[in-house]
Amino acid sequence: MAAVLLMFFAVLARPLAADERSSGHSSEGLLSVEPVHFATTSVKPWGIRAAGTNQGLLVSFVEALEQQTGIPIANELQPYPRVVHSLHSGHVDFAILFDSEFSKQAAIRIGHIVDTSMIVVARTGSPQMKSLDELQGKKVGLIRGSKYGAAFDEATHFKRIQVSNMEQGLAMLLRDRVDVMVGTDQALFWAMQKMDVGAKRLSKVFVLAGATGSLYASKHSSRLDLIPVYERALQTLRDNGTLDRIFDTKYEWAPSEFID
Numbered sequence: 001m002a003a004v005l006l007m008f009f010a011v012l013a014r015p016l017a018a019d020e021r022s023s024g025h026s027s028e029g030l031l032s033v034e035p036v037h038f039a040t041t042s043v044k045p046w047g048i049r050a051a052g053t054n055q056g057l058l059v060s061f062v063e064a065l066e067q068q069t070g071i072p073i074a075n076e077l078q079p080y081p082r083v084v085h086s087l088h089s090g091h092v093d094f095a096i097l098f099d100s101e102f103s104k105q106a107a108i109r110i111g112h113i114v115d116t117s118m119i120v121v122a123r124t125g126s127p128q129m130k131s132l133d134e135l136q137g138k139k140v141g142l143i144r145g146s147k148y149g150a151a152f153d154e155a156t157h158f159k160r161i162q163v164s165n166m167e168q169g170l171a172m173l174l175r176d177r178v179d180v181m182v183g184t185d186q187a188l189f190w191a192m193q194k195m196d197v198g199a200k201r202l203s204k205v206f207v208l209a210g211a212t213g214s215l216y217a218s219k220h221s222s223r224l225d226l227i228p229v230y231e232r233a234l235q236t237l238r239d240n241g242t243l244d245r246i247f248d249t250k251y252e253w254a255p256s257e258f259i260d
Contacts, residue, residue: 035074036223038062039092042077043143044165045190049077057186058096060246061113061237068233068242071226081145090220094230098147099212107216110227111234114247116184118148118208119258123173129180129205133157141169141178148182149209166191170202180205189253199257 040047040058048056054077066073078086087095088106096113097103122129129135132151135158144162147153161178163169166187173181174197181188192202215234217227237243251259 035072036094036226037092038073038075039078039083039086039095040075041080041083041096043080043146043187044167045186047077057114057246057249061096061243064237064242064246065230065233068237069229071229079145080143087216087218090218092218093221093223093226094215094217096213097216099214100147103214103216107218108224108227110215110217110230112212112214113234113243114213116186116211116213118152118182118211119185119188120180120182120205120208121170121173121188121202122180122205123176124199124201124203126179126203126205131206132208135180138179139177141172141181143169143183143187146183149211152182152208167195170195170197174201182208184211185254185258186247186250189250189255189258192255193253199255204258 040054040056040062042049045056046058047054048059054075059075059077062073062075076086076092083092083095084097084103084106086092087097094110095107097107099109099112103109120129120135132155135155138158139161140158141161141163142148143166144164161172163172166181166183169178169181169183170188170191172178192198215230217224217230
């Protein structure tokens, strides 16, 4: 399974043909400068360090952006809270963040990249729950540093159990160490496939909220001149289907019972 996933991400990251490059701008003169610094979350499957290389959905996106513009990028995998800090402090120039009021105030939003859903899952056969209120007194697993919207983030009626990644969280759920696990559909479906855990053992309880991810620039970056370049490149990647090709893979990982 690991070998298949490595080959899968390698296909996603294949270079774009020359005629797919963004029109209307030139990167001439930009290739000789130092690489632009990006930070990407190390939460799987967004960012994965395997076989000595960076892989994953957002890594594939950054590589597509690099190919599209011809501008070299140095991309560093970091835990998501550190990505936020690196961008806010100016340690990196650009990063992909979940959209929120904090993100929009702390950095410069360039453009939308991905849609995701925050899903609550439980062991199959568990008592049914339909809303956040029904998590009263429950042990709720979540990936460390993640934000799932104000209603969830500010709630005090359940106990939060922070984990390093979705695989750890699902393992704890299956061992009855947490009552439910919360995460993005991409992370959940990827982990279920890798762990070979299907709908016979886990069930979708309810969708907590929808969320979006966007490319952001640090307010302290010296490369803010690239914002219009990346805006045009994003539009091209959207128009030519590259973004769909990268991020719609969640449907290939998902059990049919989890697709509405």
